[in-house]
Amino acid sequence: xxxxxxxxxxxxxxxxxxxxxxxxxxxxxxxxxxxxxxxxxxxxxxxxxxxxxxxxxxxxxxxxxxxxxxxxxxxxxxxxxxxxxxxxxxxxxxxxxxxxxxxxxxxxxxxxxxxxxxxxxxxxxxxxxxxxxxxxxxxxxxxxxxxxxxxxxxxxxxxxxxxxxxxxxxxxxxxxxxxxxxxxxxxxxxxxxxxxxxxxxxxxxxxxxxxxxxxxxxxxxxxxxxxxxxxxxxxxxxxxxxxxxxxxxxxxxxxxxxxxxxxxxxxxxxxxxxxxxxxxxxxxxxxxxxxxxxxxxxxxxxxxxxxxxxxx
Ligand code: CP
Ligand code: NVA
Numbered sequence: 001x002x003x004x005x006x007x008x009x010x011x012x013x014x015x016x017x018x019x020x021x022x023x024x025x026x027x028x029x030x031x032x033x034x035x036x037x038x039x040x041x042x043x044x045x046x047x048x049x050x051x052x053x054x055x056x057x058x059x060x061x062x063x064x065x066x067x068x069x070x071x072x073x074x075x076x077x078x079x080x081x082x083x084x085x086x087x088x089x090x091x092x093x094x095x096x097x098x099x100x101x102x103x104x105x106x107x108x109x110x111x112x113x114x115x116x117x118x119x120x121x122x123x124x125x126x127x128x129x130x131x132x133x134x135x136x137x138x139x140x141x142x143x144x145x146x147x148x149x150x151x152x153x154x155x156x157x158x159x160x161x162x163x164x165x166x167x168x169x170x171x172x173x174x175x176x177x178x179x180x181x182x183x184x185x186x187x188x189x190x191x192x193x194x195x196x197x198x199x200x201x202x203x204x205x206x207x208x209x210x211x212x213x214x215x216x217x218x219x220x221x222x223x224x225x226x227x228x229x230x231x232x233x234x235x236x237x238x239x240x241x242x243x244x245x246x247x248x249x250x251x252x253x254x255x256x257x258x259x260x261x262x263x264x265x266x267x268x269x270x271x272x273x274x275x276x277x278x279x280x281x282x283x284x285x286x287x288x289x290x291x292x293x294x295x296x297x298x299x300x301x302x303x304x305x306x307x308x309x310x311x312x
Contacts, residue, residue, distance in 0.1 A: 038067025133164035148173035153218035158186035179214035
């Protein structure tokens with residue numbers, strides 16, 4: 001039996017992505033919506049890295065949909081050490097109805113999904129964070145009243161969060177300007193795919209080395225940590241390379257006066273963002289975090305109820 005998975009935003013069509021945003025906003029305005037759809041179903045969370053938002057939002061989402069959750073942390077099943085990923089994927093599929101995984105290498109997430117016979121949701125890998133991106137798009141849509149044509153600047157590391165944001169923005173016509181140090185540009189393949197998709201959907205994607213250029217006229221400015229989970233040994237080099245890429249009041253003078261500030265959290269105040277910017281009136285960071293819950297509900301309903309086909 002094959003299942004639909006959600007490992008990157010490329011696993012959904014443009015219409016399906018719009019559908020997820022619509023369903024998430026309906027979930028947000030009506031907490032009792034779809035309240036029994038996971039009744040009798042179980043979702044396993046297999047997390048190799050720490051998490052606050054993804055874990056709690058997923059667990060609460062499943063509970064609000066009347067399902068039950070099993071959390072398996074790093075030490076519980078010792079994925080890939082005590083037994084191979086492909087065995088865990090096949091066994092757990094016999095017990096539960098869906099799995100959310102948070103792993104390191106993206107190819108391990110793909111391997112897990114290849115062997116699983118129930119839907120697999122990527123709750124963050126080294127190269128993608130698709131659930132985050134759907135929540136980000138929902139937040140931008142709420143704030144700006146639209147997505148098409150919105151001028152978004154992402155300033156910082158070319159990482160998992162950016163990769164998924166690029167995919168999503170490209171599909172929905174957002175004009176995204178990215179500023180990273182040359183050495184920390186996003187993955188070339190994901191960049192090229194997103195560029196083509198942006199062109200096709202009437203949006204744009206450009207890269208700047210200078211964060212001031214990316215911030216110029218931006219209506220929304222987004223950042224993420226400079227040191228992602230698993231990169232702790234690169235801390236010193238990264239802090240040095242990213243110094244100019246901090247969201248601070250001086251940089252934000254380049255942006256639109258009422259620009260919104262976004263961050264997927266957790267934030268490192270004094271590194272990628274200052275306390276003042278985090279706490280400023282333009283910050284929509286906590287709305288963005290709340291939206292993780294509504295988006296997880298929409299994704300679970302999408303994958304775990306009707307079987308749908310998607311041809312790219
Ligand atoms: N933004 C996000 O995914 O947060 P967690 O790492 O706490 O899940
Ligand atoms: N880029 C960060 C995102 C955390 C939600 C990381 O991978 O650690």
